[in-house]
Structure formats: C-alpha cells, structure tokens
Amino acid sequence: MSMQENAFTKKLREILKDFGLPRLIIAGFLVVLFITAPFVGVSLSATLKDISNRFGQNMLLTLAMVPMILSGAGLNFGLSLGVISGLLGSTMAMQMGLTGWAGLFGAMVLSLPFGIIFGWLYSRLLNRVRGEEMTIALYVGFAAVMFMSIMWLILPYTSPNMVWGYEGKGLRTTITLDGYWSKQLSNFLMIKIGEFEFPTGMILFCALCSFIMWLFMHSKTGTAIIAVGSNPDYARSSGININRMRTISIIVSTVTGAIGILIYQQSYGFIQLYQAPLYMAFPAVAAVLIGGASINKVTITNVIVGTILFQGILTLTPSVINSVLQTDMSEVIRIVLSNGMILYALTRKTGETR
Numbered sequence: 001m002s003m004q005e006n007a008f009t010k011k012l013r014e015i016l017k018d019f020g021l022p023r024l025i026i027a028g029f030l031v032v033l034f035i036t037a038p039f040v041g042v043s044l045s046a047t048l049k050d051i052s053n054r055f056g057q058n059m060l061l062t063l064a065m066v067p068m069i070l071s072g073a074g075l076n077f078g079l080s081l082g083v084i085s086g087l088l089g090s091t092m093a094m095q096m097g098l099t100g101w102a103g104l105f106g107a108m109v110l111s112l113p114f115g116i117i118f119g120w121l122y123s124r125l126l127n128r129v130r131g132e133e134m135t136i137a138l139y140v141g142f143a144a145v146m147f148m149s150i151m152w153l154i155l156p157y158t159s160p161n162m163v164w165g166y167e168g169k170g171l172r173t174t175i176t177l178d179g180y181w182s183k184q185l186s187n188f189l190m191i192k193i194g195e196f197e198f199p200t201g202m203i204l205f206c207a208l209c210s211f212i213m214w215l216f217m218h219s220k221t222g223t224a225i226i227a228v229g230s231n232p233d234y235a236r237s238s239g240i241n242i243n244r245m246r247t248i249s250i251i252v253s254t255v256t257g258a259i260g261i262l263i264y265q266q267s268y269g270f271i272q273l274y275q276a277p278l279y280m281a282f283p284a285v286a287a288v289l290i291g292g293a294s295i296n297k298v299t300i301t302n303v304i305v306g307t308i309l310f311q312g313i314l315t316l317t318p319s320v321i322n323s324v325l326q327t328d329m330s331e332v333i334r335i336v337l338s339n340g341m342i343l344y345a346l347t348r349k350t351g352e353t354r
Helices: 002-019 021-040 044-063 065-070 080-095 100-126 133-154 200-217 220-230 232-237 242-268 281-290 300-325 330-346
Strands: 174-176 191-193 196-198 270-272
Touching: 021 044, 021 300, 044 065, 044 196, 044 200, 044 242, 044 281, 044 300, 065 200, 065 220, 065 242, 065 281, 065 300, 080 100, 080 133, 080 242, 080 270, 100 133, 100 242, 200 220, 200 242, 200 300, 220 232, 220 242, 232 242, 242 270, 281 300
Parallel strands: none
Antiparallel strands: 174 270, 191 196
16 A cells, blocks of 8 residues: 555656646646635636637737747747738738638738748748847847838728828727627637636637647658757758758748737737737747746647636736735736746756756
C-alpha cells in the first residue's frame, strides 16, 4: 500500500510539475473567483457568457503564435502586421458593400494577399536578425501601426459608413459592423440558457482553425519547421532550407493573425483603426505563456488553456473586485498580468516548459 501511495504521489508531483506553478496559481485563483462571485453579487451566467465570447475573440490571435515559436523565431510581437492585414481586408469588404457571410468570408479572402506579402517582408527582416527576433518584431509592429495611422487617412475609401462625415475622406477611428457581418459567426447555432449565451459558431470556427493548424504542423513542411526550431544544425545537415521554413512559419503566423482579428471584429461589432492594433500582440503572447508555452516550445493545448485562463482572469477579476471595493482595477490587472507573464517567460534561462 505504501509503495502504491508513493507511486501515486510521485505521479501527482510530475503532473503538477508539468502543469507549472504559475499556471497552477492562476487556475486556482480563477476557481476562487468563481466561488466568490455569487457571494458578491456577480452573475455567473453573464460571466461565463463574457468568458466564452472573449475566448472565441482571442483564440486565433493566440494561435498565431504557434508557427513562429516552433520555427525558433520566438514570440510574435509583430502580430500587428497580421492585424493590419485583417483590417485592410475588412475595410475593403465594406467598401465593396459585402454583407453577411459574403462580407465575413470576403474579408478573409481579401486579407490573405496582404497577410502573405506582409509576412514575407517580415520574414526577410527576421531572417537577418536571428537571436533578436522578438525585439525587432516589437518595433516592426509599432512602426507598421504608426505608418498605417497615416494611410487610413489618405487611402481612397469612399463608403459613407466608414469615412469622416465632415470631409468625406479618411477612415473613422471606430467603424460599426451593424448591417455588415456583426456577430455573424457568434450568433450562428448560438445556445441560449437564461443570461448565458454560447457563441457556438465562433467556437466551432476556432476549433476548425486549430485542427487545420495541428494538421499543418504534422505535415512534411510542419515537421521541417519544428526541426528548424528544435535543432537548426541537424535540420541544415538534413538538407532543410532553414530560411525557407522560417519564412513559411512567419507567413502562416501573419495570415492566422489576419483571420483572428476578423473573428474578433465580428464578435465585438466594430472595426478599430489607427493605434488600436498597437498592443494587440501582448494579450496573445501573455495567454500562450500562461498556457504553458515557452519561447521555443508550444502546443495547441497551451493555446486553449492559456486563452481560457487569461480571458477568465481579465473577465472575472474586475467584476469581483468592483463589487467588493467599489473601484475599477481592470486596466491595472491587464497590465500586471500581461507584462508579468511575458517577463516570467523571457527571463528563464532555458526554453523548457515549467
């Protein structure tokens, strides 16, 4: 009996070690918040609705981290390039008057060329600065957002639903998707029980994209990308073109980010331009790290778990704290959690998942 107990204890310790102390603390904190919520007047149905919506909104943006991490290019702090690709696709679809499913999927199709071109240019730069990818990517993302802040004013859009009313040119800061494809996926096959609404269509689409990403990473090309990230010298000796594999991974990451912002938009109901994409990479980076990824190792499970934990904390904590202290700390929590988890990952000496 003692030997069985020792084996069970050892196995439990291994599971806890694999899960990681930070994630265990965050998951435990989230459970405590769920238990506390009803006692301070927070509706669990409304909270679960918000968490499921936020999960669907941010899932693909977090998924965009996977290819670049596995190829050894690090965390994609230049995700803003993918977001800009999606914004270009969505605004062009609105300019063309596309609505409903045609609008949503038309925006995706229009985003693809931009995602591929921007991803290719992005990869050309990152392949020249190996070892400093994350630092360079951060500045590339910031520079691209600022450049597009100028372009949104001078690009020849004419749709009255998008341009400034007093001059008839230049895109508005926030553009509503009402009458176009607002909540097109979220409302598809929606399950509604009281206050709780489950965005079935959006979650199914995210699951499909995750499956496609899983298939891609298990394909011949995906295996070569993983080999490049795991052991570049072995990959080179096996005849794998390292730059080409890194380029493919960066393009896939950028395109996934473009699709991700379109799913975010349709759930949110608005297109936000100018400086709105500036920090979009940070929640995605924080979520994948909370889920158990490191700077060179990640799985789809890390993406799912991290997105749930991160969005759960950001959704539930402000509600509970507001009810208890009568103050708003949502922005403080977002900054501390995002940057804290990024700092935790980047200051580790090894790339092993803890």
